[in-house]
Amino acid sequence: MRLKNLSPQDLKPLLLGCRHSALISQIHAVMVSSGLFTSGNSLAQLILSYGRAGDLESAHKVFDKIPLRRVDSWNAMLIAYSRNECPVEVVNAYKQMVFEGVKPDSSTFTVALKACAILQDLEKGEVIWEKVVECGYENDVFVGSSILNLYAKCGKMDKAAIVFEKMQKRDTVCWTTMITGIVQSGKGREAVDLYRRMQKEGMVSDGVVMLGLMQACANIADTKLGLSVHGYMIRRALPMDVNMLTSLVDMYAKNGELDLATRVFRKMPCKNTVSWSALISGFAQNGFAVNALQLLIEMQLLGLTPDVASLVSALLACSHIGSLKLGRSIHGYVVRKVIMDQVLSTAFIDMYAKCGLISCARALYEHIGSKDLICWNTIIACYGIHGLGREALTLFQQMKDKIEPDHATFAALLSALSHSGLVAEGRHWFDVMVNEYNIKPSEKHYACLVDLLARAGEVEEAKDIIISMEMKPGLAVWVALLSGCHKHKKFLIGELAANRVLELIPENIGTLVLAANFFAAAKMWDKAAAVRKVMKKAGMKKVPGYSAVEVNGRLHAFLMGDISHPQYEQIIGLLCNLENEMKAMGYVPKTEFVLQNLEEEAKVKVLCYHSERLAIAFGLLNTAPGTRLLITKNLRVCGDCHEVTKFISVIVKREIIVRDVKRFHHFKDGRCSCGDYW
């Protein structure tokens, strides 16, 4: 079929469905020769077609040749830009149009506002909104949902709510915009409430609104609601495309329901990298590092290229298990195959720091051209967990001249100062945060400050701060106070803190253990027994402590008293020799760290079998002299092992890094980076 033989009437539908620029220009030529060129309507059609085919240049050429451009031609050009992700051009064209005196209509405003939303340009958007009111379109649902979206994308949900409540007519898109916006501002509960209101008003839900609702379920960790949403989608037979199923996977994964997430994932008829990333991140975030990394490998075996998000999650998994080898291999892969962006760089900084290489983290950080807030916050937090409070403070001081610190920055800074025992600095920067940056201290900030003071023995002051809090003090602050009181044997205030802790019904077994140990240390035997009874009744079991060490790229994990290891004899032999040398140097076992009721001699033996010691001995036996060791532990390091590791670092002349659940202990020449502040 030759184009020339077609009549003008045949050309139009052909143009509508055509996605190839070359074919469009042929049709274009025929239109010119048959005199159709003069019709403004056809020209707008032509612009839209070029736009759909991604040929903005040709679209613009047609647009330029129109002698008298009416609103339709302008709209076509705006839509062409919009479809090709050129929001700046949309806004400029809109301005030019208004400048030339052409009156915008509903679609002009809709497209222009969407462009502002993408650019997060609230100021320009509000200028456009004035024009909307002037032209009498403020009650148009399309324009209305666009302004809601603008506010949502600029994080102004309060403003969006005002417009929303005033709207005379709301369709599903308006409701969805609000619900999704509220979810993304972190208020899942409110989003669900709004959805219930939407249902009450008889609105029909579609897939997009369900997607928002699923995000809400992920957000508030409500598996029950998530299951009912899933059921609803099946009953209503809503089309389940990749996006919907991916959101389901994500929702279950974020709720820790990894079996369900995996089941949905495995049944997906087609998956994309986003689906994979969602599941990988689910495993990584819930502490199943090995599963996360296995999925990344499986993905690659299937010929898929991992995207930034899946790599970021995989790195999180490496950080968790302290696997430098895997983290490095991902780094190599990225250098070869992926463009390093800011998110990925930050994930690498975090990984290197958590695998013990703070200097590598620093080097990477120095390489980043423009550092955003999260990047700064990350490096400050990294120095904090390494017990390098001074360096964290120096970085903070550089940062504050370049970018506005936020609540997370101060949380990282205060925690860094606390880990290093920089009490005066902690007090000072807490005040600066409140008075100069007008950041309302959150519970987390208070917990850092209380921790800082109590750990330094200033329990009176710490208690007064808790009393002065404007919000109701939660578990975190009382635990911080209790742990300081336990350390400094301040039984009076400690008892008060312990009682508050128990009232707040801690779910964390470690917190209950702390309370029980405190009561035992204070010789309040009845109370100690009562706490143990609570633990038993709730069926809580002590999480087994384990330590892991990476040797030649393989991770070796040890449980306390682990006798199953093939090198067990050698490990114990080495530990005995080391103990004798330590004793000669003045080491006295700190049996108060043994919580079982045993004879003194048996207690010494128990200490000897602590998992961190087994891991260290194994590492020493299987690496070359001088190699530094990284041990990761799932609980806090025991006080006696801390002392012992200092001795070992001298005897074997090695750097030993122990990363426990809270922070790093960098042992070198008989000293620890934490300066015994731990």
Added chain:
DNA sequence: ATAGGGTTAG
């Protein structure tokens, strides 16, 4: 006729 709401990650 055209236009508005949507999945992962530091």
